[in-house]
Amino acid sequence: MTTYKGACFCGTVTLECTGAPSRMGYCHCRSCRSWSAGPVNGFTIWAPDQVKITGGAEHLGTFAKTPRSERQWCKLCGGHVMTVHPAGPYIDVYAATIPDLPFVPSMHVHYAETVLPMKDGLPKFSAGGGSALVAEG
Ligand SMILES: [Zn+2]
Numbered sequence: 569m570t571t572y573k574g575a576c577f578c579g580t581v582t583l584e585c586t587g588a589p590s591r592m593g594y595c596h597c598r599s600c601r602s603w604s605a606g607p608v609n610g611f612t613i614w615a616p617d618q619v620k621i622t623g624g625a626e627h628l629g630t631f632a633k634t635p636r637s638e639r640q641w642c643k644l645c646g647g648h649v650m651t652v653h654p655a656g657p658y659i660d661v662y663a664a665t666i667p668d669l670p671f672v673p674s675m676h677v678h679y680a681e682t683v684l685p686m687k688d689g690l691p692k693f694s695a696g697g698g699s700a701l702v703a704e705g
């Protein structure tokens with residue numbers, strides 16, 4: 569199985585993702601935008617046992633605004649690493665955190681909240697994956 573190596577901005581927190589992500593896409597929700605300070609977040613979804621922190625775990629901070637999402641970042645550089653969704657359970661490793669993984673998005677989620685419309689022909693779910701579809705504008 570393929571292993572993809574990733575790291576935070578400064579390289580102290582390192583991780584490995586093994587196998588293939590179950591989903592990849594873009595999240596347009598306000599929480600992701602506010603947390604990432606970007607107009608959209610590229611996500612890759614993994615089962616918890618596919619993701620392993622391989623270095624700097626003691627520097628990994630966690631903030632849970634709601635119990636659904638434990639957002640994790642490196643306390644040394646502030647670089648974002650991933651969001652653990654304990655209720656899934658699944659882990660969203662931000663696509664930018666694992667540059668070696670070919671990012672092949674298949675959907676947009678929370679598109680009803682978008683501030684950056686994208687015409688790319690991919691399905692655009694109003695909320696989470698499987699919710700009502702929004703037409704491309
Ligand atoms: Zn760092």
Ligand SMILES: [Zn+2]
Nearest residue numbers: 595596597600
């Ligand atoms: Zn989001």
